[in-house]
Amino acid sequence: MSKDFELIGIVGCGKMGRIYRKVFDPLCDRFVIVDPRAADDREPRPYATLGDVPEDLFHRVQVWCICTPTENHFESLATILSRHPRARVIVEKPACLSFEVNPFQALLGKYREARVLLNRQYADSRAVREMVNALKRYDVEHIDLIRIEFSKDRRPDIDAGRFVDSHFGVLGYEWSHILTIIQQLFGQDDWATYRDLPSELQATFDHVQFVSELEEQTALPSGTKIELRSSMLGNYEFASFVPYDQLICHRYIEVNAGTIRFRLQLEPRDETRFTGPPFENHFRIEDGGDVLHDSTILDPFLPRFLQLTLNQLFQSDCPPIDWTPLERIISTRHSLRSHDDQNNLVAPAKTELRTGFD
Numbered sequence: 001m002s003k004d005f006e007l008i009g010i011v012g013c014g015k016m017g018r019i020y021r022k023v024f025d026p027l028c029d030r031f032v033i034v035d036p037r038a039a040d041d042r043e044p045r046p047y048a049t050l051g052d053v054p055e056d057l058f059h060r061v062q063v064w065c066i067c068t069p070t071e072n073h074f075e076s077l078a079t080i081l082s083r084h085p086r087a088r089v090i091v092e093k094p095a096c097l098s099f100e101v102n103p104f105q106a107l108l109g110k111y112r113e114a115r116v117l118l119n120r121q122y123a124d125s126r127a128v129r130e131m132v133n134a135l136k137r138y139d140v141e142h143i144d145l146i147r148i149e150f151s152k153d154r155r156p157d158i159d160a161g162r163f164v165d166s167h168f169g170v171l172g173y174e175w176s177h178i179l180t181i182i183q184q185l186f187g188q189d190d191w192a193t194y195r196d197l198p199s200e201l202q203a204t205f206d207h208v209q210f211v212s213e214l215e216e217q218t219a220l221p222s223g224t225k226i227e228l229r230s231s232m233l234g235n236y237e238f239a240s241f242v243p244y245d246q247l248i249c250h251r252y253i254e255v256n257a258g259t260i261r262f263r264l265q266l267e268p269r270d271e272t273r274f275t276g277p278p279f280e281n282h283f284r285i286e287d288g289g290d291v292l293h294d295s296t297i298l299d300p301f302l303p304r305f306l307q308l309t310l311n312q313l314f315q316s317d318c319p320p321i322d323w324t325p326l327e328r329i330i331s332t333r334h335s336l337r338s339h340d341d342q343n344n345l346v347a348p349a350k351t352e353l354r355t356g357f358d
């Protein structure tokens, strides 16, 4: 049976690139792999650089997926578009480094016939949608508190050679996902308000990772409080409500409105798991000590979102990139960086950084 695509290109075939390959395998006859480190892979034999891919093959690639470390996204995109101005490209989050946003946007302005989208899988999480729908069903007009934590001990991965984001630190890993969820809980107006607000930040600085743990507290003028947290050191702070024997990563979302508490706990396993049942997410609604709702939502959202993004690249109404989450990440990084520079940091240190509420 013929597949939808003849040729998909993957630039950077580490942890994420291999996930793309697995997800797109049922849709695609062949892959072109570009990765200087994947020389041991036999089928297909990888090219060390994009420049090594022969011209005729390059032009037959229908979609390129950029899954290199973040610091190589922009240069990979620039190379692809210079060789194929009408290319279709999926770029991994968080798109690019802070100082590359303007050149990235200029590149899209130059190559108007190209189509470029970012992976934002949490924009299509059924579990998050269930929570948003429940807020409507319960007629929530005012949210008192939103708490989100995405934490994982990344040290074993990094020791095994996985990339280190020393530009964004902890903001470069899960923070894009956290903000994509906030966008959905808020709706457009509150998201626009939140983006410009200063926050109280508590960070653990690190001389290699820049920042390895971050907690942000922000208050909207309406009184809604937001607490966001991510740790790369495996320190989990916001309480789980489902016990797991092995907590590989803690992904937790809570919304409080009056006496009602909506809580989501996303399955704590590594996203590379594609065998076995789909990801389990636990959704609970409580009023005081009473459990009003308790369900398990099975959702293979990452493969679904990647396939959706692949299709969008070929639609006439392919949406533009939403830069607002990255802009917020950049402004948070800027606050942390100013503090780091002032303190001439040389060793890991935990610091309370008050940038808004004093």
Ligand SMILES: NC(=O)c1ccc[n+]([C@@H]2O[C@H](COP(=O)([O-])OP(=O)(O)OC[C@H]3O[C@@H](n4cnc5c(N)ncnc54)[C@H](O)[C@@H]3O)[C@@H](O)[C@H]2O)c1
Residues within 6 Å of the ligand: 011, 012, 013, 014, 015, 016, 017, 034, 035, 036, 037, 038, 048, 049, 050, 067, 068, 069, 070, 072, 076, 092, 093, 094, 119, 121, 161, 162, 163, 172, 173, 271
């Ligand atoms: N959406 C998600 O949930 C998610 C999850 C993990 C990673 N990511 C993103 O994916 C990207 C890659 O992360 P990862 O965890 O797969 O990293 P990784 O270290 O596992 O893999 C990166 C691969 O890119 C290769 N590479 C480096 N420079 C290259 C270049 N110039 N050209 C081609 N290949 C090159 C490396 O050899 C390596 O194999 C990052 O931007 C990260 O933010 C997203």
